[in-house]
Amino acid sequence: xxxxxxxxxxxxxxxxxxxxxxxxxxxxxxxxxxxxxxxxxxxxxxxxxxxxxxxxxxxxxxxxxxxxxxxxxxxxxxxxxxxxxxxxxxxxxxxxxxxxxxxxxxxxxxxxxxxxxxxxxxxxxxxxxxxxxxxxxxxxxxxxxxxxxxxxxxxxxxxxxxxxxxxxxxxxxxxxxxxxxxxxxxxxxxxxxxxxxxxxxxxxxxxxxxxxxxxxxxxxxxxxxxxxxxxxxxxxxxxxxxxxxxxxxxxxxxxxxxxxxxxxxxxx
Amino acid sequence: xxxxxxxxxxxxxxxxxxxxxxxxxxxxxxxxxxxxxxxxxxxxxxxxxxxxxxxxxxxxxxxxxxxxxxxxxxxxxxxxxxxxxxxxxxxxxxxxxxxxxxxxxxxxxxxxxxxxxxxxxxxxxxxxxxxxxxxxxxxxxxxxxxxxxxxxxxx
Amino acid sequence: xxxxxxxxxxxxxxxxxxxxxxxxxxxxxxxxxxxxxxxxxxxxxxxxxxxxxxxxxxxxxxxxxxxxxxxxxxxxxxxxxxxxxxxxxxxxxxxxxxxxxxxxxxxxxxxxxxxxxxxxxxxxxxxxxxxxxxxxxxxxxxxxxxxxxxxxxxxxxxxxxxxxxxxxxxxxxxxxxxxxxxxxxxxxxxxxxxxxxxxx
Amino acid sequence: xxxxxxxxxxxxxxxxxxxxxxxxxxxxxxxxxxxxxxxxxxxxxxxxxxxxxxxxxxxxxxxxxxxxxxxxxxxxxxxxxxxxxxxxxxxxxxxxxxxxxxx
Numbered sequence: 001x002x003x004x005x006x007x008x009x010x011x012x013x014x015x016x017x018x019x020x021x022x023x024x025x026x027x028x029x030x031x032x033x034x035x036x037x038x039x040x041x042x043x044x045x046x047x048x049x050x051x052x053x054x055x056x057x058x059x060x061x062x063x064x065x066x067x068x069x070x071x072x073x074x075x076x077x078x079x080x081x082x083x084x085x086x087x088x089x090x091x092x093x094x095x096x097x098x099x100x101x102x103x104x105x106x107x108x109x110x111x112x113x114x115x116x117x118x119x120x121x122x123x124x125x126x127x128x129x130x131x132x133x134x135x136x137x138x139x140x141x142x143x144x145x146x147x148x149x150x151x152x153x154x155x156x157x158x159x160x161x162x163x164x165x166x167x168x169x170x171x172x173x174x175x176x177x178x179x180x181x182x183x184x185x186x187x188x189x190x191x192x193x194x195x196x197x198x199x200x201x202x203x204x205x206x207x208x209x210x211x212x213x214x215x216x217x218x219x220x221x222x223x224x225x226x227x228x229x230x231x232x233x234x235x236x237x238x239x240x241x242x243x244x245x246x247x248x249x250x251x252x253x254x255x256x257x258x259x260x261x262x263x264x265x266x267x268x
Numbered sequence: 269x270x271x272x273x274x275x276x277x278x279x280x281x282x283x284x285x286x287x288x289x290x291x292x293x294x295x296x297x298x299x300x301x302x303x304x305x306x307x308x309x310x311x312x313x314x315x316x317x318x319x320x321x322x323x324x325x326x327x328x329x330x331x332x333x334x335x336x337x338x339x340x341x342x343x344x345x346x347x348x349x350x351x352x353x354x355x356x357x358x359x360x361x362x363x364x365x366x367x368x369x370x371x372x373x374x375x376x377x378x379x380x381x382x383x384x385x386x387x388x389x390x391x392x393x394x395x396x397x398x399x400x401x402x403x404x405x406x407x408x409x410x411x412x413x414x415x416x417x418x419x420x421x422x423x
Numbered sequence: 424x425x426x427x428x429x430x431x432x433x434x435x436x437x438x439x440x441x442x443x444x445x446x447x448x449x450x451x452x453x454x455x456x457x458x459x460x461x462x463x464x465x466x467x468x469x470x471x472x473x474x475x476x477x478x479x480x481x482x483x484x485x486x487x488x489x490x491x492x493x494x495x496x497x498x499x500x501x502x503x504x505x506x507x508x509x510x511x512x513x514x515x516x517x518x519x520x521x522x523x524x525x526x527x528x529x530x531x532x533x534x535x536x537x538x539x540x541x542x543x544x545x546x547x548x549x550x551x552x553x554x555x556x557x558x559x560x561x562x563x564x565x566x567x568x569x570x571x572x573x574x575x576x577x578x579x580x581x582x583x584x585x586x587x588x589x590x591x592x593x594x595x596x597x598x599x600x601x602x603x604x605x606x607x608x609x610x611x612x613x614x615x616x617x618x619x620x621x622x623x
Numbered sequence: 624x625x626x627x628x629x630x631x632x633x634x635x636x637x638x639x640x641x642x643x644x645x646x647x648x649x650x651x652x653x654x655x656x657x658x659x660x661x662x663x664x665x666x667x668x669x670x671x672x673x674x675x676x677x678x679x680x681x682x683x684x685x686x687x688x689x690x691x692x693x694x695x696x697x698x699x700x701x702x703x704x705x706x707x708x709x710x711x712x713x714x715x716x717x718x719x720x721x722x723x724x725x726x
Contacts, residue, residue, distance in 0.1 A: 030339030037347035043691040173593040214345035217690035237461040244457035376681040382697040388689040417551035
């Protein structure tokens with residue numbers, strides 16, 4: 001109480017510019033305790049389990065599996081693949097994140113059209129299968145280091161575009177990604193906001209998505225995470241696998257380079 | 269009495285036999301409800317739930333430990349663990365006072381199984397959570413308040 | 424909303440004309456091809472207002488630019504039509520708690536929330552608050568309710584950019600996020616001695 | 624038939640710890656869909672875990688167990704290489720049974 005009063009007194013002088021720190025200790029401890037208990041059993045594993053089967057299953061008009069899909073480490077190599085994504089792929093001539101790469105594989109190997117995802121609904125039909133495959137693939141990089149190769153000029157360009165997108169303010173609320181993710185030690189409600197402009201924050205954020213979200217019992221891929229960020233920014237909707245989502249991914253992944261992959265994560 | 273008979277049934281056949289019977293159309297799924305303690309799960313008052321469990325008004329005991337966070341970031345998933353240090357603990361139940369139906373889960377522990385279970389429950393709002401334990405034929409309990417917060421910016 | 428539409432094409436043209444280089448052309452192309460309208464979140468929301476463009480860089484714009492934006496934004500503030508700054512704090516609390524509105528999941532005619540708790544601590548009994556903005560606990564109790572303080576607070580809620588050009592806070596009145604009535608209610612929540620903001 | 628479970632069983636000093644993740648909606652029966660209709664309750668009601676022929680845990684769940692339920696418990700007498708079988712039935716009569724090898 002005493003601490004509160006002192007801080008409050010400060011606030012009189014500083015009006016709107018007073019520091020936000022308040023007696024938050026107990027609430028923060030409680031939340032930390034909650035998260036530690038949740039980490040014990042992550043339902044993402046249910047998606048991983050299903051995804052491994054789908055990866056190997058002969059599917060689509062071409063009745064092929066994804067076992068010849070090259071995620072950057074050679075055909076069929078899943079181990080460590082997502083830790084090194086996004087990357088520049090010569091065969092498509094594009095920088096691709098995991099999901100846009102999987103879309104290419106599904107199209108060329110299996111004949112599954114990209115429309116299934118671009119016009120798809122989260123958790124439904126082919127999109128649900130995508131989510132399961134993503135869970136499986138990112139689980140195969142768990143505990144590895146984020147290791148994105150920035151040597152290709154296409155990657156450098158995507159990084160620059162991603163950075164510009166990160167600070168781009170627009171819409172009825174004037175928000176940019178940076179509004180919430182550009183400072184240290186901030187929260188929305190009780191949720192900590194990683195500062196994605198710095199290594200520690202990017203490692204924490206990029207490193208722990210995709211993730212299972214306990215609030216709705218859904219598994220969210222990085223594309224879904226970015227899509228919902230833009231929804232809450234009150235932007236129009238980013239198209240699944242579009243360049244802005246990949247550019248932002250390159251921006252985050254490069255900043256996170258060297259951090260630990262903790263995917264699939266578990267979130268509020 | 270009923271309980272031990274049920275244990276024997278389950279031990280010999282288990283759910284797999286039961287599901288075979290369901291699949292074969294020999295048993296209607298509804299029959300499963302007969303074993304499930306409907307009265308306890310349907311109870312909308314604490315004393316009714318406790319009565320349906322045969323627990324009466326259990327004594328608070330330091331030998332029963334309820335592990336749960338002080339604050340749940342999301343009421344949809346609240347991790348709860350119960351440990352009983354009482355000898356011959358045979359049953360553990362988890363109840364949430366302010367949920368529409370108090371009883372969340374009930375565990376029957378045969379000899380050889382430790383009285384230490386963890387699960388996750390839903391909570392509609394901040395409430396006392398009870399761990400009710402049956403040991404040596406008597407009931408004991410522990411309780412803890414868990415705060416449920418509003419989360420996300422969609423709030 | 425209407426104003427937004429009118430200014431948008433101009434602002435877009437200006438930003439990219441000024442920046443001029445290939446990278447910006449490519450950025451514009453990327454943004455344009457990456458988004459689609461969905462429900463009320465129409466694609467034109469992508470187009471920036473001048474001050475949004477100015478505040479879209481890693482480093483803050485020059486002090487002169489900030490001053491110019493603030494002066495410009497100050498002109499947008501509409502003071503209460505009946506001269507009354509405060510309404511019903513109970514309704515204000517609901518508005519402060521709600522973070523709904525203006526996303527592609529929301530309907531055009533639904534009332535928006537103020538989303539205040541996303542960023543600010545406000546009352547003595549809500550522990551789930553954000554820290555992007557400063558704590559507003561005991562707001563009225565600490566500051567009193569002089570006409571200057573009422574006016575300042577009203578203006579800040581209506582258009583925070585009038586006081587801090589690149590503020591993270593939305594322009595609740597100017598961007599038609601909240602109605603005049605809703606802003607009065609939020610004002611009451613901040614100033615009323617009976618409000619849980621001021622009374623434990 | 625329900626979706627697969629994820630079961631982990633690890634033995635240490637004669638005690639086997641079992642962790643189970645189940646794939647289930649656990650619908651409360653109190654939520655409404657987007658058109659305002661009540662979504663019927665759908666939840667796992669009973670669960671049995673066996674080590675060989677021996678039942679090591681029985682549980683009854685109500686709809687307020689969380690979606691995709693998690694359960695952990697410990698029993699004595701399991702050895703590395705033994706099987707643990709977990710089976711559930713839900714209130715609509717759907718069932719699922721999966722096993723794990725104790726590691």
